[in-house]
Amino acid sequence: MARTRADLPVWRAGRTESTAMRVEKQIKEAVLDGKLLPGDFLGSENDLAEQFQVSRLPIREAMGRLQALGVVDVRTGAGGGTRIANGNDAPVVEALAIQLKLMGVGSAEVFDAQVTIEASAAEMAAKLATSDDIAHMRACLAQVEELVSDQEAFTPEKLTNASLAFHQSIVDAAHNQFLSSIMKAISYVLYRSVNPYTTTAVGKRLVQRHRKLLAAIMAKDSALARQLVTEHVAKVRAKHGAAAKSPVAGN
Structure with a gap:
């Protein structure tokens, strides 16, 4: 059964690191803690910016790094957005x-x-x-x-x-x-x-x-x-x- 937005973690605000690093770190920690599972939909770039209360630029930077690590899949266009990736070593x-x-x-x-x-x-x-x-x-x-x-x-x-x-x-x-x-x-x-x-x-x-x-x-x-x-x-x-x-x- 697909998980809803209510099932996903509540993101924290912070000032001790760059905005992009904070976003990246929280998503990594949520995956390691089992709070985010393969296939979970995080939303569009705009959705994530709203959730983290930041601009789209650090979201784009964080998602780019997470995608390079194989943590998320990012799709553009209609029906696009960011999902937690399936495992691939x-x-x-x-x-x-x-x-x-x-x-x-x-x-x-x-x-x-x-x-x-x-x-x-x-x-x-x-x-x-x-x-x-x-x-x-x-x-x-x-x-x-x-x-x-x-x-x-x-x-x-x-x-x-x-x-x-x-x-x-x-x-x-x-x-x-x-x-x-x-x-x-x-x-x-x-x-x-x-x-x-x-x-x-x-x-x-x-x-x-x-x-x-x-x-x-x-x-x-x-x-x-x-x-x-x-x-x-x-x-x-x-x-x-x-x-x-x-x-x-x-x-």
């Missing part, structure tokens, strides 16, 4: 990956994060994976196998993406949206660490490891699933460390 995941690089997060920290997230997720996936999850994991693995066996189709970029997609499918099968989003950010950064050393020989080893991991999840062996992920990341990490000292390396 894509822009946030990419932004987080970029910020991690700007902060100087190194490969060692990324591998630490990967094994922490993915080992736990693999353990959960062994308990929670549905038939659709298994089918998706199989499809991702088949893509890796195809690239390894077809030299004409193979490129390091394709194989790296396919392998990371398989790892993402494992995390997704844990049915924890937070873990899935964090793994996506990890993959953004991890891609640039492993792609330069991805070869068909590496791909063959990846296929073997991925098959074992999928078999463990299908067998609902959560302890083995965790162990296989931990061992895999350790091997990739060791080879990556060797690659930093040698022009030839693999995962």
Whole structure:
């Protein structure tokens, strides 16, 4: 059932920050507090200016920033206005990956994060994976196998993406949206660490490891699933460390 204006928060007046920042902050806080839900209609630019008792300019500025963050959808024309957006982690995941690089997060920290997230997720996936999850994991693995066996189709970029997609499918099968989003950010950064050393020989080893991991999840062996992920990341990490000292390396 659609929520009415009476269901929405009452906005506060304030003088300690810029008007646009005050508007932006209050809407963010209302979303975090659960007072605003996806699809809630906030009104037109004029409506919002009246609600916040400000001019249209700071409303436009605040809505622009909130739209860039994926918090609101702003539509113009007849039937337009501002609504709270449906969740979409894509822009946030990419932004987080970029910020991690700007902060100087190194490969060692990324591998630490990967094994922490993915080992736990693999353990959960062994308990929670549905038939659709298994089918998706199989499809991702088949893509890796195809690239390894077809030299004409193979490129390091394709194989790296396919392998990371398989790892993402494992995390997704844990049915924890937070873990899935964090793994996506990890993959953004991890891609640039492993792609330069991805070869068909590496791909063959990846296929073997991925098959074992999928078999463990299908067998609902959560302890083995965790162990296989931990061992895999350790091997990739060791080879990556060797690659930093040698022009030839693999995962």
